[in-house]
Amino acid sequence: MHELADRLGPDRFLAGHLIAERATSYWNCAPMQAKSLLLPRATKDVAEILRWCHENEQTVVTHGGLTGCVAGAESTNEDFVVSLEKMNRILEIDTVGGTAIVEAGAVLQTVQETVAGHGLYFPLDLGARGSCTIGGNVATNAGGINVLRYGMMRNLVLGLEAVLVDGTVVSSMNRMLKNNAGYDVKQLFIGTEGTLGIVTKVVLRLFPQPASRQDALVAMTGFDDVSNFLRYLQKQLGGNLSAFEIMWGDYFEAVTGEGGHRAPLSRHYPLYVVLQAEGGDPEADAERFESVLAKALEDNLIVDAVIPKSGSETDAIWDIRENFEAVLEPAPVYLYDVSLPIRDMDDYVARVKANVSKRWKKGRCYTIGHVADGNLHFFVAPFEQGDYHHASDECVYESLGAIGGSVSAEHGIGIDKLAWLPHSRSAEEIALMRTLKRSLDPKNLLNPGRVLTP
């Protein structure tokens, strides 16, 4: 260990109290655990670190922005922690080809804002944008609010560079939308949660900055209307629809309660949707957007609607959806991220809510989601002190497997959901995951105990 410390120097190799000053993650303020904390400045540092770890059978936990929801970044004092925070540069922006090359530690919001300065648009967007890193977005195949139109992170990564467990640097820095020259090896590092290699650089796909954007908050009385309204919008707005976020009434009511967000619509509808469209012609698009909503009101697909008149009114609507502190009290509150076919959603949500009510007298199950993606988030609040994690899991996952749903739509498996993986994946799928892990990390050194049980 000392030789590695000497080689890397004191600005890249930290030990002792400098580690304990850090929190475990955004969700866990307990002091971080690690044998050493490594802060590579360049790919060659990462290669050197992994080469040493491989030779010395040293486990490694990789850190990005520490906002992941599945304890994927939690480490022990037996692990090396490799944080990519010093590798956060934006290396190149190609305005003709619509690509950006960034280091894995670059923060999502920094990337969004920097490319916007060049008239370009990086559409991945999620609540943690101010902390999460591009490398973490790749490792977890991040989703968020614009998946409907732009896809998940997998769809926005054209190329990448990754370091394998033995220190081999695999450069697969493709810049083209299409490249079928052999296996697309970058897929191995997208959504595999850092268990097959450490991503160091990424080529991102950019889009032109949309010339116009329209937003609205609408209310509806039943779930059938939600899916009908979604299909109506997809048809009427064509490729312009970019977000369609659902909030069940219980969630809306809770976050707009005393001291919470202002409610721009009555707080007593069963369902709300925040939607967004992006287009090329501000005036015509706004007109069209309004007439499409007016027709939906006329046809009773929706029962109420508000179109914000300013940037701050728009932000206020999105705040209702994105800033959910109000439902995180009183602890414990358990967060979920499931996906399932839209046609099964209404029944399934009712069943989960019933399970929670049955299990805890005052229990609540606040529900929101990216409905067009088949993705729901629950906040299960028992309103009782105690460790109810497993009981809460049972309420949510009990009937999910039978309808072909997934225990993780966008958060990944990490450590938290390990036990539930077989609930959404077949034995053959898991065996195949193990084959991959064994061939790329035979000593099980990279983010061990994440995704797959040892």
Add this chain to the structure above:
Amino acid sequence: MHELADRLGPDRFLAGHLIAERATSYWNCAPMQAKSLLLPRATKDVAEILRWCHENEQTVVTHGGLTGCVAGAESTNEDFVVSLEKMNRILEIDTVGGTAIVEAGAVLQTVQETVAGHGLYFPLDLGARGSCTIGGNVATNAGGINVLRYGMMRNLVLGLEAVLVDGTVVSSMNRMLKNNAGYDVKQLFIGTEGTLGIVTKVVLRLFPQPASRQDALVAMTGFDDVSNFLRYLQKQLGGNLSAFEIMWGDYFEAVTGEGGHRAPLSRHYPLYVVLQAEGGDPEADAERFESVLAKALEDNLIVDAVIPKSGSETDAIWDIRENFEAVLEPAPVYLYDVSLPIRDMDDYVARVKANVSKRWKKGRCYTIGHVADGNLHFFVAPFEQGDYHHASDECVYESLGAIGGSVSAEHGIGIDKLAWLPHSRSAEEIALMRTLKRSLDPKNLLNPGRVLTP
């Protein structure tokens, strides 16, 4: 072999003259070679075949629609050929979730038309639509003309079922847009050209049938205008732009010559683009489309344009792009499929054309492409009898590696491009491909000698 023949029966196990009656492929009319031809009717047949082949170290070549451009389906009389042609059913269409479940042998056009009957749209589209199969589209990660808006096949596959070389059936029939429960194992079978398993069923992502469609053929005088016009359209038409196909003047002139397609514009412009937009409001969209083109004419981004007035006029425009028989004579003519950053395209095309002219006195290099995807196709015609395959390859690939281009944008590597893989992929990428191949097919039985040299 006889035991397998007995178990499968004579309608699934063919030998002798029944094989030789078939052509090798769309591109090669020589009789097909095979030890046996197997026609599984269900996944369990495929599993039984592969189990037997694995035990008996029998190589297998998988056949779809035989329209691939890289000799990927060519077999020898030592191989078993497994054709999925009898597994061509459309098993389920979910109009709410927007998914279709189809067997791998289903023909693309049949799928397109069947889902259209349900008001839905499967946007993968390419010239071979009448013969190519969904399984082949998956295995090659097919591209085509709508990649700009809808992505390649990888982006349109939600789930799949595949049989591994030892007969294990891996069912990964996800129906959701988002599923991050563990590694996304389906990626292993997309774009790997049948070398890691045989795909038997696919869950496809569908879209609402667009309410409106606009097409145009435009002409321009320089390549800078092409990329400026593309960015202008992406901005002005937002998400509605669905195709942007370039044709160099030499190609346009050749296919509109005597006995060829009618030319709706002068035949002497340097560059032509066929473009398509899809939207939700026929009247407003058409008006907007026309005004966007009018503005482009006014600004001299384009110098001429025609908007078809009927379905047959639209087909006629697309025929110019898709039916290129005129440039396939006189033999030999060599077809290419490269990708490269758009900013390098103009120089690169000029260099390839110069290489061809220098190599063959009367040589021509007809050029078309999906320019928004960075993808070009060349038809290199030496206008001399002889086998000039390698010389032609050199003309095209010589300067491609240096600019980070790919020798295969959408056709794959197959057998034809084996020697050129290292031209677009690093040694580390190829080593990683070999690691995957070794762990999933250690005996090298599945489509051996394709993608990777033995």
